[in-house]
Amino acid sequence: MNDENKIENLIEAFSDESFHKLINEKRIAIEEILTEFTASSYEKISRSINSRIKNENSLREKLRRKNYIKSWDIESDEKIYLQNMICERFPDLLGFRINCYFKSDEETVFYKLIEFLRDKDNIETEENPKLKQKNGHNIYKIACKYKELNNIFSFEVQIKSLLHDTWGEVEHSIVYKRKKFDSRSQLKEDIIDGLYSVLEGADKQLQKLYTSNSSKKE
Numbered sequence: 344m345n346d347e348n349k350i351e352n353l354i355e356a357f358s359d360e361s362f363h364k365l366i367n368e369k370r371i372a373i374e375e376i377l378t379e380f381t382a383s384s385y386e387k388i389s390r391s392i393n394s395r396i397k398n399e400n401s402l403r404e405k406l407r408r409k410n411y412i413k414s415w416d417i418e419s420d421e422k423i424y425l426q427n428m429i430c431e432r433f434p435d436l437l438g439f440r441i442n443c444y445f446k447s448d449e450e451t452v453f454y455k456l457i458e459f460l461r462d463k464d465n466i467e468t469e470e471n472p473k474l475k476q477k478n479g480h481n482i483y484k485i486a487c488k489y490k491e492l493n494n495i496f497s498f499e500v501q502i503k504s505l506l507h508d509t510w511g512e513v514e515h516s517i518v519y520k521r522k523k524f525d526s527r528s529q530l531k532e533d534i535i536d537g538l539y540s541v542l543e544g545a546d547k548q549l550q551k552l553y554t555s556n557s558s559k560k561e
Contacts (some may be wrong), residue, residue, distance in 0.1 A: 346412045356425035369496045387444040434486045437498035446504040453483035453502045
């Protein structure tokens, strides 16, 4: 069986209705754990959690781009086996995002979250998360595994400021997800990078206003 057929078998197993119900239940369970963190945090963060399950198109695209078929060494086309492989091996099958108010808070919230998660018996976190993106900017995200009896569900948590979050969505769509050659790609990357600097300045000004207002109230 060639790699494309193996990918389509994985997609078919992923698309199963009962499987989607299962992973959505785990999404809710993990979100409740993360909400426990945001509710008890003293940092300036949003109390609500953004979450999503990887969709079929994104799953297929990443399976090809990362060549997971080779590294996973799939030995069977049985549906339950493939579903277990997806849950355990696909690093951001479930994605969660915690938004803080300001970019300078991202690192602080990130390491406090890691400390919180490592105290949970049913969660395993990666030891050395990669914090540098291809574009040279820092990104605070960590790959984790939620364990339940003999089942493992992979998920990823990102910490982003509200402005950084907005910029990241645009950058991801225009630069990261482009599917064909674009003669203006470098110009677009330069413009997006310039906007990053503008937003950083706006973020700092907003933080000054917030800090000044808080000081007056005190």
